[in-house]
Amino acid sequence: MTRSFASTMTLGHRMPTPQPHHCRTGFRATTLVAAALICLASIACFQPRIALAAEHPNVVIMLADDQGWGDLSVHGNTNLSTPNIDSLATDGVLFDRFYVCPVCAPTRAEFLTGRYYARTGVRGVSTGQERINPDEVTIADIFKQAGYATGAFGKWHNGSQFPYHPNARGFEEYYGFTSGHWGHYFDPMLEHNNEITRGKGYITDDLTTHAMEFMESNHKQGKPFFCYLPYNTPHSPMQVPDEYFDKVANRPLKMHNRNPKQEDMPHLRAALAMCENIDWNVGRVLKKLDELSIAEDTIVIYFSDNGPNGWRWNGGMKGRKGSIDEGGIRVPMLMRWPGHIVQGKTIKPIAGAVDLLPTLTELASVSFSPKKPLDGRSLVPLLSGETPQWDDRMLISYQPPRGGKGKTPEPRVSVRNQRFRMDAAGKLYDITADPGQDTDVSKRHPDVVREMKQTADQYVQELGDLVKPDERPxxxxxxxxxxxxxxxxxxxxxxxxxxxxxxxxxxxxxxxxxxxxxxxxxxxxxxxxxxxxxxxxxxxxxxxxxxxxxxxxxxxxxxxxxxxxxxxxxxxxxxxxxxxxxxxxxxxxxxxxxxxxxxxxxxxxxxxxxxxxxxxxxxxxxxxxxxxx
The missing domain is CATH 2.60.120.260 (Galactose-binding domain-like)
Structure with a gap:
């Protein structure tokens, strides 16, 4: 048996029978070759498990920026109301434990490529470190090749100049900004297909408007579309229209962080207002699909890129954005495809952003021959009303070495399976019973610790050197x-x-x-x-x-x-x-x-x-x- 791993979300730990798109990557070169052959063979022979409404359904992916798992009312937070996002759980599925990277650009790279961010060239979040290598194939490349109209509207954060620019990565249409942060959210300087332009109104509203125009235009032309809507809120600066902030400015807040003294109330209330604005825009997208009578022909996904950007209620989990603990990388994930995937189901098996490429290509019957082995695992078996055969897997969260004065830099690695999480210090937690990571149970489960440490060490040995200072021009x-x-x-x-x-x-x-x-x-x-x-x-x-x-x-x-x-x-x-x-x-x-x-x-x-x-x-x-x- 060969172990497999990922930077923040990885493929199955044991999978004796290859599944469509379930490409496995191990630690040895021979395993990489074998994984590639398995992947190619499985793609060639797969049969869709779910009946399709059309030959190729539309796809809409909405990605929030710095929205935590707890920033949805569907997860029990009474401090805010997110009925439109919540509706995706009612009309589709909600993933109970969905994992991403602790910061923005790595998560985007893993979603776009289906591969661990360390493999893609991404090393950080600015000054060029956020770029995906030109030889990586993106999900937009794949859908464009399959005849889809492809568009991205929002925060790209994976490279600004060609060949890193979104227009060079499979997106025919791009409107937004390619950087990781933006300084002003009202009528901001943006770009449209590599030309500088001026946004109109509040940025989240504006991005959504452009995305809806793209969807409607291509639908009227009879062309399926792949629409990527990566929002840049509730990332700072904490700016939001009055109509949203006024609703929460004096709202009684009953849900608090595990350590309420850490809460910054102005920041917290602004974040809640920004999340409610996102929800309104999600409602606009869903309404547009209804108006065009294509809701049943469209796969809709909503998730976030990392944990919350401030201390606020997050289900009692430890950590926030930037942390490889549970609270830094467990995020919302909802998906719907009316009439084609099960409705109202909570998906219990762990999953992550790296799984979305193989999942969406299988759902949309888009076949491709990967030039490099994928690290993601198709989640299609989990989307039916039946109980699938689903093997446990290990997910790895990784941050490159960070050493202070007089200290030797060490990589930070955290490993988890369905039940346990081992943190960067080697402590083990029963994460299903202890989301706050309060009780170390490593002495009770030495075999689990040994296996997880070996997995972490092997990951760092193979991929650690790839996340190094960026010297690319x-x-x-x-x-x-x-x-x-x-x-x-x-x-x-x-x-x-x-x-x-x-x-x-x-x-x-x-x-x-x-x-x-x-x-x-x-x-x-x-x-x-x-x-x-x-x-x-x-x-x-x-x-x-x-x-x-x-x-x-x-x-x-x-x-x-x-x-x-x-x-x-x-x-x-x-x-x-x-x-x-x-x-x-x-x-x-x-x-x-x-x-x-x-x-x-x-x-x-x-x-x-x-x-x-x-x-x-x-x-x-x-x-x-x-x-x-």
């Missing part, structure tokens, strides 16, 4: 337009970021000291000429600053000739007095600089000052490089 020239945001750059000298978190930041305090510079580590795919624009701000007293952009022997000089000094904003919409790491935003203006020919190859693209007549050169949000024909 940012591609330039793979598409007609390349956007290089401040997030992907590096500040030098006196230059500073506008916020601690890079994702929605801009560069400021560029005073023109000798060592001041802004660089991007880029790789130009082929020698070409690019038209350069800088999205900037500049005070009137600083107009006249001269600067240079260079790459290798190529140089382009420019001069700031117009003042553009808008105020930073965002604080007026925040529901919490302390914004945390998020940067406030400004309305940056594009400044045309000129043309530069960049030679094929890798190196630093550098912005430096030539002349600084005032206090600063300018503030920089991003570069836009347009490839000339």
């Amino acid at each position: 940012f591609p330039v020239g793979e598409a007609p337009i390349t956007l290089l945001p401040a997030r992907d750059g590096v500040e030098h000298g006196s230059v500073q970021r506008s916020g601690r978190a890079p994702n929605c930041s801009y560069f400021t305090h560029w005073v023109g000291a000798p060592n001041d510079a802004i660089t991007w580590d880029i790789e130009v795919s082929e020698t070409a000429t690019f038209d350069v624009e800088i999205f900037y701000t500049c005070a009137a007293d600083d107009v006249g600053a001269e600067f240079q952009l260079d790459f290798g022997d190529a140089k382009l000089t420019g001069k700031v000739t117009q003042a553009h000094d808008p105020p930073a904003y965002g604080a007026e919409a925040d529901r919490t007095p302390n914004r945390g790491s998020e940067s406030y935003v400004k309305d940056f203006k594009p400044m045309h600089v000129g043309k530069i020919t960049l030679a094929k190859g890798r190196g630093p693209l550098k912005l430096s000052a030539i002349k600084v007549p005032g206090d600063e050169v300018m503030e920089v949000r991003l570069l836009r490089l347009s490839k000339q024909k």
Whole structure:
């Protein structure tokens, strides 16, 4: 018998009879080959277990950002009301224990590829660490190849430049932002198919509107659609329309965290309001499917990317976002397909995001030949009214080494099966009876501890080295337009970021000291000429600053000739007095600089000052490089 594992959710621990799409990955190279052969063979011979309403049903996946397991009324939380999301459990199934990664980008990578995030190239959540390697096949690639219209609307968080951009990963239509955080949720700067645009209204409402338009348009054309709606709430900043916040501002709250003293009440109430706004938008999607008379032809899934982003009621579980304990990675998961999967059933076996690709491809009768073994397991047998043969499995939560001063960095690994969870310290908990991880039962079950430790050690041995510092450059020239945001750059000298978190930041305090510079580590795919624009701000007293952009022997000089000094904003919409790491935003203006020919190859693209007549050169949000024909 060969063990199998995953970063946060893995395939069956024992599975003597291969099932459709149930690709198993073990620790040895020979097992990897065998797993691939099993996967290919099973795909070739599978027969759908569930009758299809149409040849290919539509698919809608809604993904919340930082919504905990406890942030739904269907799970017993009386602090909020989420009737539309709850209805998916009534009309479909609710997964009792569904696991993801402790932070955003890894979960998205596992959903999109059906593979452990450590395999996909994802190492973190910003500065390029969130990118999925170009050689990975995404679920959108698969459905697009099968003839589906594919669209994504929201927070991508798996790469910004081509070939990492969603338009290069199987999504024909994209509207949203590719970063991990965003600084303002009302009329924000977004992008539409790699072109910068301006959102309209509250971001969650706007994303939903675009998704519904995509669904309706393709339905009218008679084309099945695969619609991915990755929301970015209730992630900070804690901004939500008045009509939702006012409902909860003075609402009596009866449900509290296991340690109520940790609760930040303004943050908590804002999160509840944001979850109720998400619920309203889920209701809009479901209503649209009814209006188009395609509810029975559409698979709908709702889940979240990690545990809650604040201390609030979460079923007594230990941990929150960023933790590999139960509360950090157990999330809501609901699915419906009226008339085709069982209704009103709670799925008890553990499962996770990595399972969704093999599950959806089987449900939709979309066959494919994976180039690499999948780590997910099709959940189709659990979706019928019958009791399936379902073997127990081990799920692994992994975070790369994090060492403090004077400490040796060690990876953090947690392993669980249906009953037990072993934490990063090697303590064992009967998680079904003890979700708070309060009582260590390792001495009572030494065999379980031994097996789980061996699984954890083998996982780290095989995949641990893959989650390492990211040295990949940012591609330039793979598409007609390349956007290089401040997030992907590096500040030098006196230059500073506008916020601690890079994702929605801009560069400021560029005073023109000798060592001041802004660089991007880029790789130009082929020698070409690019038209350069800088999205900037500049005070009137600083107009006249001269600067240079260079790459290798190529140089382009420019001069700031117009003042553009808008105020930073965002604080007026925040529901919490302390914004945390998020940067406030400004309305940056594009400044045309000129043309530069960049030679094929890798190196630093550098912005430096030539002349600084005032206090600063300018503030920089991003570069836009347009490839000339």
